[in-house]
Amino acid sequence: MTVPKSPTRPTGFSVLRAGRGSFLLHRRATLVAAVLGAVLAVTAVVYLCVGESFVSPVEVVRVLSSAVGGGQPSPDEFVVGTLRMPRLVVGLLAGAAFGIAGALIQTVARNPLASPDVIGVTHGAGAATVAAMTFGLTAHTTLPYVSILGGLAAASLVYVFAWRRGLHAARFVLIGIGISVALGSLTQLLLTKGDYLVAQQAKVWLTGSLNGRGYDHALPLASILLVLTPALFWAARAQRTVSFDDDTATALGVRLGRVRLCLTALGVVLASVATSAAGPVDFVALLAPQIARRLTRTAQIPLAGSALTGALIMAVADLLARKLFSPIELPVGVLTAAVGAPYLMWLIVRTRSRFGGAA
């Protein structure tokens, strides 16, 4: 057999071989992930340094290494290790989960507008959580699951209303926005009817705040992310075919209905758990995947890149939220909304002009 003259591999990919296994690796996406990881590490150190009192980076690194390897306890242990560290961890994990959730749902809907915060998932999770709180359920171990149920319920609701001989992306988004608003009102109603103290607590949580978040919030989030990791590898592969039109995807041997449902469910669960930990922080899930994709220039939204970008957005936003109007702390959701809302408007205007205003 003659050797083909044409390239035998996709441009920009390297083949990774391990025993009989073989994988395609997008070089630019790998590089971007490495750079994002490095930027994230630096941001994390800065995050731990900055606050009401400044702790030098050297001291931060010492606290971190003593936490890992024992050694001399640092005098800054309390500020860095007890006050700032848990909050940072929750922020990073929630940001990563939001980023992946956005990437998955935008992929399935083939629409950059369709992120879990726009289509009602986070609001569903929020409403369910507030309802649970109003009825006296405040355990950090249970709330994430209540949140997941709320997110799934909202997603199913959107699905049922948007389904009309198939799922049209624009209708999906519009109905999602409608459901979001309805669920927002429901949440407000619960707040007015409920106990004053609970309402106070829930209100702060609802703007998306990392204030007072501890490891007990991080634990459910971390374990669910860990458990879902194999599913995410599957999802990254499924993304390659789902990003075609329905007929082409089916012709390539994809059980489209089932794959879409699984990807959506995965995204909804991740967004809901992140919401439970950090509150319904808006726009991280909307922004992160699109930024990541522009960086990697891949043909589908990169999951690792979205996770890292989401985590970075959360860390930077919360850093600014803590420091910008110091000593007053803003909820991180206010910061992400300040950046995200104009982007959303721009996206809607652009989508309208591209599709001639048809929805």
Add this chain to the structure above:
Amino acid sequence: MTGNRLRAEGLVLTYEDRTVVDGLDLEIPDGQVTVIIGPNACGKSTLLRALGRLLKPRRGAVLLDGAELSRIPTKRVAQEIGLLPQTPVPPEGITVSELVTRGRQPHHKWWQQWTEADEKAVGEAMDRTGTGDLAERPVDELSGGQRQRAWIAMALAQDTGLLLLDEPTTYLDIAHQVEVLDLVRQLNRERGRTVVVVLHDLNQAARYADHLIAMKAGRIVAQGAPRDIITADLVREVFGLTSVVVPDPVTGGPLVVPSAPWQRG
């Protein structure tokens, strides 16, 4: 003609409640180019979609190697039947080489996503379609003809014994139409692939088909070698067009020339 791989029996195809094809039996001859023609809305694309399991029959069945297509796992079907829809939509910003690579998806296992067989299939598919020079270009930026060649390369990389093409010449100018059809012909001749093509143009169908299927209103009016079945009567029956059938000056096959009622005397 028994023993052909792809057959349909008592096929009833509907969209919503509208019956498009009602009780159709069909065999696709192995190793030949079959062209399906017919007027708009005669059900030819619908039939092709059913042959490629994109549309589930209301009644009857499409059989692949004697097994009901809808009962074979879709990934297994994708290893045997390649299908190119009329207007496929590529993932945003995808390059030609990556698009062609996606054709290998049905052959991958989760731990083996790139093997030597993949390299060979992709390289050959790009060689055959002349898309090697376009490898790094985004599909969105290609001309119509180049884009169509890239899609065909993807379908070829899938390396299936059967290839179904739904109007692969739509939106192409005449030179690119001929180019694409020559390519299809060549694939069939050199690799013995069974090809089924839906075409609009009767004369192209006559030239490129080994086996021609003429459809009207969801049923088969005539089928066979173009020389045997294309007559002025058939053209009138299928398309409602008066014409003269003359020998094609290039191939000697039938050439349909529409008559000109406005030019009398």
